[in-house]
Amino acid sequence: MLKRLSLGIVSVAIVGAVGFGVYAYKPALDPISPDSLEAFDPAIVDQGRVLASAGYCATCHTAEGGAPYAGNYAMATGFGTIYSTNLTPDVETGIGAYSRDAFRRAMHEGVDREGNHLFPAFPYDHFTKMSDADVDAIYAFIMTEIAPVATEQKPNELPFPLDQRFLQAGWKLLFADLGRYEPDADHSDAWNRGAYLAEGVTHCGACHTPRNALGAEDASQHYAGAEIDRWIAPALTSQNPSAVAWTAPEFKAYLIDGVTQYHGVAAGPMGPVVHEGVRELAEDDLDALAVYLADKVGATEDDPASSEAVLASLQANRPDPRYRRDLGERLYATACASCHYNVDQIAQGRPDLGINSSTNLDTPNNLIHVILDGVNGPEGIAGVVMPGFREALSDAEITAIAAYLRDQRAGKPEWPDLAGTVADIRVNGPAAH
Ligand code: HEC
Ligand code: HEC
Ligand code: HEC
The missing domain is CATH 1.10.760 (Cytochrome Bc1 Complex; Chain D, domain 2)
Known part of the structure; x- marks a missing residue:
């Protein structure tokens, strides 16, 4: 009986493994030569440009200081570092040999032209929702507008067995809801x-x-x-x-x-x-x-300008450093209040900190990042800069300012382990590297 049972289990396992193997197996799709492609409609190419921007393909497919779309952008995942691929139409190292169908399969199923399963650091679990027409437009844009650049993808730094691509098929089976977006008839x-x-x-x-x-x-x-x-x-x-x-x-x-x-x-x-x-x-x-x-x-249609929180926050007086005893308040008055204290500053693009999301979140992370490294370059409003205080303020001073803003401006309960988070983000936050 036991033997038959275990034989049964073994055969179920074999059938399962074979089934999985069939599911996991993806054939290579024939390479093409980009020269063989017929000219694309310029309107489609432009639609592809907009969609490629909306999908921030360039953000993930461009290494720091590297050629646009040429790959090797390092993504730190909880499991190890994964490098993005070369998305330029270079035939040897990019996607130049991808047919339209191979590109669709990559976007919709997370499988490369050669039939390898891709890691979900590539958000194909979202791109799978896109229509064929939209995916084709991105293909037209890349094949037409992006210059081919030869760069080899750096090897991923993943421990065995996570580096085994066929296992990604199991991940898909478990977690990815593959298939196009289905409209919901209950909504507009x-x-x-x-x-x-x-x-x-x-x-x-x-x-x-x-x-x-x-x-x-x-x-x-x-x-x-x-x-x-x-x-x-x-x-x-x-x-x-x-x-x-x-x-x-x-x-x-x-x-x-x-x-x-x-x-x-x-x-x-x-x-x-x-x-x-x-x-x-x-x-x-x-x-x-x-x-x-x-x-x-669950947004409202109320005019935010008349919201109680806004009125209260804007009425808060500018702190006067001469009469304040609390370290955080004094530092805020000298280092921050010249730019952040009332409605005039808002009009000039400097947020009121009592109602700012970073002081109202349950964790102080975003506020600490902003105090350390400011807001500049490709973030925030063009031409307006919030200076970083990484060199000017110690961890204890940043902790004091954050605690003051949380308590006195946002009026919310103290953040647990604020000091520890400041120290951690200063050393390990992305801008430090
Ligand atoms: C969040 C980061 C991220 C974004 C955004 C992203 N990709 Fe990727 N993409 C990756 C990574 C990482 C890989 C490599 C995955 C691997 O090696 O398994 C990849 C692989 C690919 C591949 C497979 C190519 C090959 O040679 O194997 C294609 C095609 C692709 N991406 C297209 C796109 C397009 C088009 C967009 C924008 C609509 C986009 N990606 C946006 C991270 C990203
Ligand atoms: C790469 C990661 C990432 C992606 C992708 C992303 N967000 Fe965000 N989002 C963030 C982070 C981090 C913040 C906090 C920024 C800050 O406080 O300055 C944020 C803040 C926001 C906020 C402000 C929330 C608040 O209450 O202050 C909104 C709204 C928002 N995101 C909407 C979106 C929408 C819509 C999309 C898709 C189109 C999107 N995000 C995609 C990381 C992301
Ligand atoms: C020279 C003027 C100036 C000073 C000084 C200044 N800021 Fe700012 N701050 C700005 C501007 C401008 C922005 C908006 C930046 C943008 O949109 O690009 C901003 C944005 C912010 C934000 C909003 C971040 C977000 O994600 O919404 C916070 C929080 C902030 N500042 C905190 C501080 C603190 C705390 C200090 C003092 C340690 C300080 N600022 C000092 C000008 C300043």
Whole structure:
């Protein structure tokens, strides 16, 4: 009996393994020569350019200081470092030999032309939602507009067996919901368009949805907020920590300008999302994204200017360093208040810190990043700079300022282990490298 049982288990296992092998096996697709491609319609190429921006392909496929799209951008995952591939149409080292169908398969199924499974550091689990037409447009853009550059992909630094690509087929089976976006009949066309863009090409969930132990987004916590590179991508649900309720127009402004009067700046990893990406979308598409986000967050239509939090925060007097005893308050008055203390500063693009998301979040990470390294370059408002205080302020001083802002301006409970987080981000935060 036991023998038959174990034989049974063995045969189930064999059938399972064979089934998995069949599922995991992907054939190589024939190489093409890019010269053989017929000319693409310029309107399609332009649509592809916009979509490639909205999907921030260049952000992940360009190494620091490297040629655009030539790959080798290092992505630190919880399991090791993965290098992006060369996305230029170079035949030997890029995707020059990819046919349109091979490109579709890569985007929709996460399989390269030769039949290897790709790692989900490449967000194909989102790109799978994109229509064939949109994927084809990106293909047309890359094949036409991007100059071929020869660069070999650096070997990934992953421990065995995680480096085994066929195992990625198992990951897909378990976690990836492959297939095109299915419209939801209970919602408007604009909502569905916004959802299509957010879940597909712009892959907002890649940062705003927490991941499980195997690095897959946890669908049951869609947009619940997550940590990325020691930054916090805030919840885009009813749990959003903003002091002032979001409205659809505020979302739209944030996605175009990288800042809103009542919520602050798209700094850190959110910077390129706005500046290299989403803002390129057509006006209708930005409206649609705003409709979708507004629904997710449960946004109001109230004018934020009349919200209680805004009025209270703006009434707070400018701290006067002569009469203050608390270290954080004195430092704030001397180092920060010249730029941040009331409504006039908001008008000049300097956020009011009482209502800023970074002082209202449950963790101080974003505030600490901003104090250490400022907001500049491709983040925030063009031509406006928030200086970094990495060299000017000690950990104890930054801790004191953050504690003051949290308590006196945001009026929220003390952050646990603030000092430890300041020390950690100074040493290990991305800008230190
Ligand atoms: C979050 C980072 C990230 C973004 C954004 C991203 N990619 Fe990638 N992509 C990667 C990584 C990493 C790989 C390599 C995965 C591997 O080696 O398994 C990759 C691989 C690919 C491949 C397979 C190519 C090959 O030679 O094997 C294609 C095609 C691709 N990406 C296209 C795109 C396009 C088009 C966009 C924008 C719409 C895009 N990617 C955006 C990280 C990204
Ligand atoms: C690469 C990671 C990443 C991606 C992708 C990303 N975000 Fe973010 N997002 C962040 C981070 C980090 C912050 C915090 C920025 C800050 O405080 O300066 C943020 C902040 C935001 C905020 C402000 C929230 C608040 O309450 O202050 C909104 C709104 C937002 N993101 C929307 C989006 C949308 C919409 C998308 C998709 C189009 C998206 N994000 C994609 C990382 C990301
Ligand atoms: C020289 C003027 C100036 C000084 C001094 C200054 N800031 Fe700023 N700060 C700015 C500007 C401008 C922005 C908006 C940047 C942008 O949008 O690109 C900003 C943005 C911010 C933000 C918003 C970040 C976000 O993600 O929304 C925070 C928080 C902040 N500053 C905190 C501080 C603190 C704390 C100090 C003192 C240690 C300080 N600032 C000193 C000009 C200043």
